[in-house]
Amino acid sequence: MGASESKLTFKEDVFRLAREDNISADSQWWAQFYQLPESSDDVFALWSPADVRNLTQSSASSPSSTQGLPQKNLETLIYVCVARLEQLQIKRCYADPHHPIAQEVLNCVRILTRLLPYIFETDRLHEWERRFFWEPRKPTQVWDKKHNRPGEYFDGLNPAKKFADEDDSNAEIGAPLGEQLIDLLVQYLFLAGFTLPKRLDSESLPDLNISFHIWNSGIGCRQSVGMTRENERNAVEVIRLLLSLFSRQLYLPPQIVAEIDVRSLSHMTAKPDRQVALSVICSLLNTVLKYNPASWRVPVELTAEGDSKAKLANLSLDLLLVLLMYPDQKGEQNAYRKSLGRLHRVEDFQFIQQGLTTVLMQPISGMSSYIPGQQKQVPWAPEMLILFWELLQVNKRFRSFIIETDRAHDFVVLVLFYAMSAKDQPPKQGIVRMCVLILQTMSVEPAFGSRLNKAFVGHDSLPSVLRITNFHGSYADFLITSIHTLMTTTQGRLESIYPALLAIVNNIAPYVRDMQRATSSKLMDLFISMSSPTFLLEKEPNHQLLMQLLQAMDAILEHQAAANRRFVEVVFRCRKRFKALRDFTVEGAVAELDRLAQERKDRGETGAASGIRSPTARQGSIDSVRSPVSARSPHLGNVPEHEAFAIGDDDDDEDADVNGLSSSTSFTAPLSASTSVVDEAVPLQSRSMTERARGKQPVGQGNFSRSTSRNTSTSSLPALITQPTSASQTSTNSFRPTPEWLDTWLPHLQLYGISKVIQDEHFRSSQDTAAVPTTTTEHPVLTASPRVQAFQWTSLSLGWYLGLLWGLVYSSDVAANRGINGIWTGTSIKLFGVLSSGGGGISLRSPRGAVDAVGDAIASRIGSLSFNSSQTTREV
Known part of the structure; x- marks a missing residue:
């Protein structure tokens, strides 16, 4: 947004959302929110935390039956953004087929990224959130201020579709809104002209069909699709919204976080289409493993903040780990863990091992800085360690590949470092x-x-x-x-x-x-x-x-x-x-x-x-x-x-x-x-x-x-x-x-x-008092099968593990998005504590319960146990 006047006007309309509830859903006034902002900074600066929190509060003018719910404008704004995302992707809503859709898509994505954490942090909204996002979609209505009565029912994603019959008010008119949003976002990760290079159809018009092509060569793909920097930046924005959707776990105490069904993650991991799951996991994994910090002749900390490839690699790793680590509460198998566990080709394992080593070796190799002798750690190295641990747990063939070769020596040194x-x-x-x-x-x-x-x-x-x-x-x-x-x-x-x-x-x-x-x-x-x-x-x-x-x-x-x-x-x-x-x-x-x-x-x-x-x-x-x-x-x-x-x-x-x-x-x-x-x-x-x-x-x-x-x-x-x-x-x-x-x-x-x-x-x-006998070279026979002490997961230890991962995701987001531009900055996180440091940075502090939980869990689950794959593989 260029002129100061336009920003002031936009800000005044943001204020109006909280001041004047029940704005008509079919008004063209809503379009400005996804049309005017020109950057992510515009959206995050003009939607301050106070502005968003005002929307989560009940309106003083609302009838008593709606007390305890957020303002109706919040629901309408979410409907407007999701509907526009669907229109831009599926319905080809522009008369001009060459009209760029990226800016409006990104603004809808940014608004939702801004809103969701403030919804999750509010305990009072948990029941509303469950109904609004995760129950089958039903007709909605706004208050008729002119006649001071409830207005007519309509489809939130299509306000022009009305429901005159009172019996239709409880009818199911679509899949849950949250599921529709996730499906749309996954498709946007593979949309030509947005996250994939532009394509033209037989009539030389932009081809808007979804093609689940793997982004980079590596596992499951021999040739990269050739993403441009714009494609990479767009993918970063979509992944940020997905992480925002999944961050419901951030607002749960560590003692119960592993026991709560997070519907967004359940939908994403439980029963996705097989082709979609393979395309997502291979795209994310290949993007992470192909990134080579040594190929960039600028300091790693600068590439992590300013380079689209570095940002995409970092966020792809975060999203991949969040998906892999989710323990579904209904006994459904996590499709992404299942896919990772089925890898078996030696060339795939070599590709994984090389990608892990490239990142983890950076501070040891000393190739990541202009300053001679200065060693820099890749910012997402701890997440790479988590990925390595997940691979060891979920894929016994990969574990054998690492341990039964000399590669085990390298990883012992790296992990100890x-x-x-x-x-x-x-x-x-x-x-x-x-x-x-x-x-x-x-x-x-x-x-x-x-x-x-x-x-x-x-x-x-x-x-x-x-x-x-x-x-x-x-x-x-x-x-x-x-x-x-x-x-x-x-x-x-x-x-x-x-x-x-x-x-x-x-x-x-x-x-x-x-x-x-x-x-x-x-x-x-x-x-x-x-x-x-x-x-x-x-x-x-x-x-x-x-x-x-x-x-x-x-x-x-x-x-x-x-x-x-x-x-x-x-x-x-x-x-x-x-x-x-x-x-x-x-x-x-x-x-x-x-x-x-x-x-x-x-x-x-x-x-x-x-x-x-x-x-x-x-x-x-x-x-x-x-x-x-x-x-x-x-x-x-x-x-x-x-x-x-x-x-x-x-x-x-x-x-x-x-x-x-x-x-x-x-x-x-x-x-x-x-x-x-x-x-x-x-x-x-x-x-x-x-x-x-x-x-x-x-x-x-x-x-x-x-x-x-x-x-x-x-x-x-x-x-x-x-x-x-x-x-x-x-x-x-x-x-x-x-x-x-x-x-x-x-x-x-x-x-x-x-x-x-x-x-x-x-x-x-x-x-013989002359000397102690010298070392023998005889190979003694083991007299009994040695017992091993294996680590087993509990809900408490998994709560610590999820807290560790989300702490790294949070820190990465804060480092890349200063001030109030962070997704979760300033929200009431319960999974860990956030402390401000004297230098303006942040440090994470686990709540006492989390520390006790991991200590008790680790100590109580270690014993003399016979090892089998289930003892180090979480059943999900």
């Missing part, structure tokens, strides 16, 4: 969770664990966030060390996924060979932290993490002991730690905590002695349990290593301390450098035991009982602690450890295999 890059950024903790669950999904396949034994020769070329000092070893060493880093340097921010991290170790443990000494020390490091009285007595379910870790260690020794001599050596050197765990008693542990608290009090650390936590400490940090009181940076490079087992120490003297770890790295010893050396002959938690308790201890080194349960599952959310506490306050919650509680899990720890290895090593050392 995004996890490590986001682990210290609170707004991105959802990305870390997703990355961990991707790795868990991959780890349930036996071939994955076996292929991780390949030597990692390209480690030195990795970005700094991934590099490990003096690293040498296999991909398994790299993965386990990275897991250790995620658990020990995040100060408890990731406590809800500690079970998932340990599940990955459990799943690969039976297949890991030739584990390096540094990696072995990492596992022992976690064991010492988790078996300490401080940790075990803090929260009731904390022992379940210890049980998971012991299962992994036992699996290594049961299946690959001969191929992991370094790990066996580390276990033998820490044998007193395992005996201390076997001799663990509640009263002895409490006495030990009292002694530590008293020593801190004697040093003047009154806060710690009285159980008061540091305000800067985060509850749930393994790192804080194992850290000295003195301040240090919580990074892997600063984590104290066991003296004989530090990274790069493989060539250290073999005569290092074999009686256990040094006192400087003892995590159950007093946390002070000046503490006197304690008697290593008595386990720490046994030092204050009563004579009665001591009498119950078995005689002899390594006398452990066999586990009576080998299928322990993590059934509740573990919470890790920050500082040791006194006996008078061993927990900040209502949990009080008792001997009866201890008996429920201590006898069932999987310590038999570890005890057997320690006994064998003790015998060997007594027979």
Whole structure:
């Protein structure tokens, strides 16, 4: 809209909509709304949030029977836009066949995109929305202001069609309006001259027939249709309206979002025409996978905002994921998930793998910026990770293609890169969770664990966030060390996924060979932290993490002991730690905590002695349990290593301390450098035991009982602690450890295999004190089928997953459309919280319920389970 006068006139007519209700539907006055605006900015600027919200309120002049409904003008405006979209597409309403239809189509699309979020956010309108959009269409009417009575009934999409008979007022005159709108929009995605190149018919007139041609070459198509920039911009506008229609999920709480039937998504995904579904999914998928950021010689952040190809790729990915992730409530199969699951050609999988890698590799390759050395992430890289996870879940052939080849190594590195890059950024903790669950999904396949034994020769070329000092070893060493880093340097921010991290170790443990000494020390490091009285007595379910870790260690020794001599050596050197765990008693542990608290009090650390936590400490940090009181940076490079087992120490003297770890790295010893050396002959938690308790201890080194349960599952959310506490306050919650509680899990720890290895090593050392036997190349036979710990979906975890996706969609829209031009900017979103940052940007904050939901869901669904495809594939 050019002149200021025309904009003022248009704005005055927008005001009139709210001020003067029940404007006649057959008036030509309505046409200006889809004829005058010239850009999306015009529509979003002239329809302010206040203007739209005024339309959602009941008119003061409306009769009492219509109170609680939106103004009639809102219904009429929606009817006008949908009717015009239908006329322009189907009825060839222009006398001049060469008249461009794009501008009017786009304005109708923009108005509806603006209106829908404000309808969804208003709880009072939910019942009206259901009837107006999703029940079969019936005649409507406006109030006859001249005679102060209800007007005659008419067809909302065709006001000229009247219904004089009162009985016709309840007749069904068409399909639900929402379904008609979705069908129209899908057809507009394949309309020649709008989203596809112009075509001429036999009479040299524009061909307006719908042709469901796939946009780009790739899956299902060998030749692109050749979309112009105008076609791409038009497709972007249509996809924005589809996302606006589907965003009903944004205005549902995370606890129930997966359980609510969103009619727009149900109609789109449940029973579409097969040809339509294939054309839509192939067009979206090919557009996403063919986009190559490296081919553009401008920074990625500029292309994402200003380039039509980048915008189309981003929004195509968002729409594709929203369709794929919808769990239909009526048991109908999601046609898009079904289509994705049926892909089977190797060339298709290669095309998918190349497209995923191209985008995910951008920050590693450093090809996305003019500035030398500056690495930029493609804005929709997190959504590409979601797409990768969806493909792993829904298509077992693709999962085998990735895992049973060396491509699995590349994706392990890529997924860990995004996890490590986001682990210290609170707004991105959802990305870390997703990355961990991707790795868990991959780890349930036996071939994955076996292929991780390949030597990692390209480690030195990795970005700094991934590099490990003096690293040498296999991909398994790299993965386990990275897991250790995620658990020990995040100060408890990731406590809800500690079970998932340990599940990955459990799943690969039976297949890991030739584990390096540094990696072995990492596992022992976690064991010492988790078996300490401080940790075990803090929260009731904390022992379940210890049980998971012991299962992994036992699996290594049961299946690959001969191929992991370094790990066996580390276990033998820490044998007193395992005996201390076997001799663990509640009263002895409490006495030990009292002694530590008293020593801190004697040093003047009154806060710690009285159980008061540091305000800067985060509850749930393994790192804080194992850290000295003195301040240090919580990074892997600063984590104290066991003296004989530090990274790069493989060539250290073999005569290092074999009686256990040094006192400087003892995590159950007093946390002070000046503490006197304690008697290593008595386990720490046994030092204050009563004579009665001591009498119950078995005689002899390594006398452990066999586990009576080998299928322990993590059934509740573990919470890790920050500082040791006194006996008078061993927990900040209502949990009080008792001997009866201890008996429920201590006898069932999987310590038999570890005890057997320690006994064998003790015998060997007594027979030959010269050296520990060298690594053997013998391939041991697996004595039993390894159990895996697979992730299973619940409504709570799916609610978190949908919140993560919609948070990314929302952030992408805000980044591309500043101010009030965002689709959902300023609306009352319930799925997550939106916080404004000091720099004018936004950050997303999940509601407390969402955080609890994903934590509980992840912890409760991880156990010792036999893997099959249904355990990682959501049934939809």
